[in-house]
Amino acid sequence: MKELLQHLKSTVAISDQHLEVVSAKFTEQHFSKKEHLLYFDHYAKRLYFTAKGCLRTYAIDFNGVEHNVSFAVENWWSGDLKSFLNKESAICNIQALEDSLVFSINRENWDCLVREIPAFVSYTRILFRNKLFAQQDRIIQNLSFTAKERYHHFLQEYPNLSQRIPQKYIASYLGITPEFLSMLRSRMKK
Amino acid sequence: MKELLQHLKSTVAISDQHLEVVSAKFTEQHFSKKEHLLYFDHYAKRLYFTAKGCLRTYAIDFNGVEHNVSFAVENWWSGDLKSFLNKESAICNIQALEDSLVFSINRENWDCLVREIPAFVSYTRILFRNKLFAQQDRIIQNLSFTAKERYHHFLQEYPNLSQRIPQKYIASYLGITPEFLSMLRSRMKK
DNA sequence: CGGTCTCTTGACGGAGTTCAAAGCTAGTGG
DNA sequence: CCACTAGCTTTGAACTCCGTCAAGAGACCG
Numbered sequence: 001m002k003e004l005l006q007h008l009k010s011t012v013a014i015s016d017q018h019l020e021v022v023s024a025k026f027t028e029q030h031f032s033k034k035e036h037l038l039y040f041d042h043y044a045k046r047l048y049f050t051a052k053g054c055l056r057t058y059a060i061d062f063n064g065v066e067h068n069v070s071f072a073v074e075n076w077w078s079g080d081l082k083s084f085l086n087k088e089s090a091i092c093n094i095q096a097l098e099d100s101l102v103f104s105i106n107r108e109n110w111d112c113l114v115r116e117i118p119a120f121v122s123y124t125r126i127l128f129r130n131k132l133f134a135q136q137d138r139i140i141q142n143l144s145f146t147a148k149e150r151y152h153h154f155l156q157e158y159p160n161l162s163q164r165i166p167q168k169y170i171a172s173y174l175g176i177t178p179e180f181l182s183m184l185r186s187r188m189k190k
Numbered sequence: 191m192k193e194l195l196q197h198l199k200s201t202v203a204i205s206d207q208h209l210e211v212v213s214a215k216f217t218e219q220h221f222s223k224k225e226h227l228l229y230f231d232h233y234a235k236r237l238y239f240t241a242k243g244c245l246r247t248y249a250i251d252f253n254g255v256e257h258n259v260s261f262a263v264e265n266w267w268s269g270d271l272k273s274f275l276n277k278e279s280a281i282c283n284i285q286a287l288e289d290s291l292v293f294s295i296n297r298e299n300w301d302c303l304v305r306e307i308p309a310f311v312s313y314t315r316i317l318f319r320n321k322l323f324a325q326q327d328r329i330i331q332n333l334s335f336t337a338k339e340r341y342h343h344f345l346q347e348y349p350n351l352s353q354r355i356p357q358k359y360i361a362s363y364l365g366i367t368p369e370f371l372s373m374l375r376s377r378m379k380k
Numbered sequence: 381c382g383g384t385c386t387c388t389t390g391a392c393g394g395a396g397t398t399c400a401a402a403g404c405t406a407g408t409g410g
Numbered sequence: 411c412c413a414c415t416a417g418c419t420t421t422g423a424a425c426t427c428c429g430t431c432a433a434g435a436g437a438c439c440g
Contacts, residue, residue, distance in 0.1 A: 061334035069330060082323045091330070125315075132318060133272045135325040140259060140281070142332055143365045144251035147428075166386065175333045180428055182388055337396075356418060370396055372420055 001026060003051035004103045007075050011126055014119035021117060025109035031055075031096040037078070038094040044083035046104040050076050053100025054161070056169055057092050068173040071097075071158060071165070077127060084110075097165045147176045148184050191216060193241040194293045197265050201316055204309035211307060215299035221245075221286040227268070228284040234273035236294040240266050243290025244351070246359055247282050258363035261287075263351060267317065274300075287355045337366045338374055 001023045008014055008022065027046075031037060031053070038044055040060060048055065055072040057080075069092060072078040083090040084107065105113075113120040141153060151174055155162060162170060171181040191213045198204055198212065217236075221227060221243070228234055230250060238245065245262040247270075259282060262268040273280040274297065295303075303310040331340060341364055345352060352360060361371040 059330045059334065065334070067330060067333040069326070069333075081319075082326070085319070091327075128318065128322060129271075129275065132322050132325070135322070135329060136259070136272070137281075138329060139325060139332070140249045140257060142329070143257040143259075143362075144249065144255070168386070172333075177429055178387075179389085179430085183428090186388075358418070367397060368419075369398080369421085373396090376420075 001028065001103060003075060004049050007049070008119075008123055012119045012122045014117075014123075018117050018119055022113060022120060025113055026103040026105050029102045029104050031100045031102060033096055033099050035096050036093060037096065037102070038080060038090055038092065040091065040093050041089050043087065044080040044090045046106050047077060047079035047081075047084055047110070048072070048094070049103045050074060050078065051101045051103060053096060053098040053102070054164060055094055055100060055102070056097050056165075057094050058172070059092050066172060067175075068169050071161060071169075071173070073158065073161060081128075097169065142175065147174055147180065148188075150174045151181065151184055191218065191293060193265060194239050197239070198309075198313055202309045202312045204307075204313075208307050208309055212303060212310060215303055216293040216295050219292045219294050221290045221292060223286055223289050226283060226285050227292070228270060228280055228282065230281065230283050231279045233277065234270040234280045236296050237267060237269035237271075237274055237300070238262070238284070239293045240264060240268065241291045241293060243286060243288040243292070244354060245284055245290060245292070246287050246355075247284050248362070249282050256362060257365075258359050261348060261351060261355070261359075261363070263348065271318075287359065332365070337364055337370065338378075340364050341371065341374055 004026060005019050005023060008019065014022075026049070029048075037046075037048060037055065050072045052074060055078045057069045057072070057078055058066045059069055060066055070078070078094050080090040080092045080094070082088060083092075087107075114124070141150060145153065151170075154170060154174060167181055167185075168178040171178040174181065176184075194216060195209050195213060198209065204212075216239070219238075227236075227238060227245065240262045242264060245268045247259045247262070247268055248256045249259055250256055260268070268284050270280040270282045270284070272278060273282075277297075304314070331343060335343065341360075344360060344364060357371055357375075358368040361368040364371065366374075
């Protein structure tokens with residue numbers, strides 16, 4: 001659990017006592033490559049903090065095509081927030097792209113931490129805000145940049161990730177086909 | 191100020207006393223068509239609640255091209271949140287598209303309400319969450335839908351707005367050129 | 381090894397852009 | 411209230427970016 005507690009400590013001021021309370025509310029889980037943590041249309045019962053490995057969050061459109069919304073590598077959160085917080089059915093799927101070590105929390109324990117640990121509330125507020133800012137940036141970038149520019153930006157945003165996961169997921173994240181990403185990459189070498 | 195207070199009351203439970211406190215912290219402002227409320231690279235000193243009229247938030251890319259990030263019609267908020275909350279320079283511009291009546295708040299008064307009115311904190315948390323959910327949806331839609339589908343979705347998301355503002359701003363919001371939107375529209379009539 | 385999954389390559393097609401010109405509309409000043 | 415202008419929309423032709431389809435080449439399992 002040290003990765004999660006470390007992330008908390010580096011984000012907000014929190015006592016060791018409270019860290020233990022937080023720690024007790026999370027569950028350690030292991031997922032193997034290709035295993036799903038959440039399926040579309042199910043209820044998102046848990047949120048996930050990735051300690052080791054890599055998860056992807058993706059949606060499926062009306063034509064059955066998958067679209068990668070985000071990746072979660074070490075020290076990133078995943079989860080369908082809307083489903084988790086509003087108890088609606090999920091619009092996203094979450095899948096492990098590598099064998100992964102994850103700390104997860106259910107809604108009951110989440111509410112308990114929110115009630116009892118003020119520092120946890122601050123932590124989640126900062127998380128949500130940063131996510132809001134990041135999404136704002138991404139919307140602007142999708143409007144402003146070409147596929148090639150978005151790919152370069154991705155390489156900086158997720159360093160080394162391109163060597164860890166299949167490229168087709170990166171293409172999907174960028175909003176292009178795997179074939180076109182392949183062509184971009186071969187053109188870049190020259 | 192009644193539009194803002196009404197919006198608060200319809201979102202959270204709040205006493206009339208507290209409503210008065212909130213009311214006292216906001217400033218009524220009028221902006222005429224084409225007037226700017228915020229410029230890129232300046233500090234976003236205020237957030238804006240649109241009571242009448244329409245605002246647009248847009249970014250400018252490295253080629254000098256404008257990209258519409260969002261519109262704010264009646265009962266919608268505008269503002270560069272990241273700039274406002276983190277006291278950074280703004281990445282967006284905000285401009286009135288019609289003569290508009292706006293209630294705005296500066297950072298000092300914002301912090302005051304956050305400290306003293308718990309219902310206001312709840313209100314902002316709901317606002318931010320809904321914005322988070324909406325942005326998530328928009329990212330998925332931009333990945334999943336064609337320009338034509340995004341335009342149809344826009345017409346539902348912002349009913350009647352297409353009759354109020356120049357189409358070139360809608361095209362920019364959709365991530366296409368005004369010429370192509372014009373072609374889409376003429377093809378739709380047949 | 382054999383089969384599945386992934387990446388590459390190329391030909392073709394369609395979606396969307398660019399540029400230019402002309403028609404419309406709305407605001408502005410006389 | 412009209413005339414003029416500036417900005418907005420439409421149209422069309424040529425072009426670019428990117429998708430689709432199909433085939434083959436690696437790469438990674440069991």
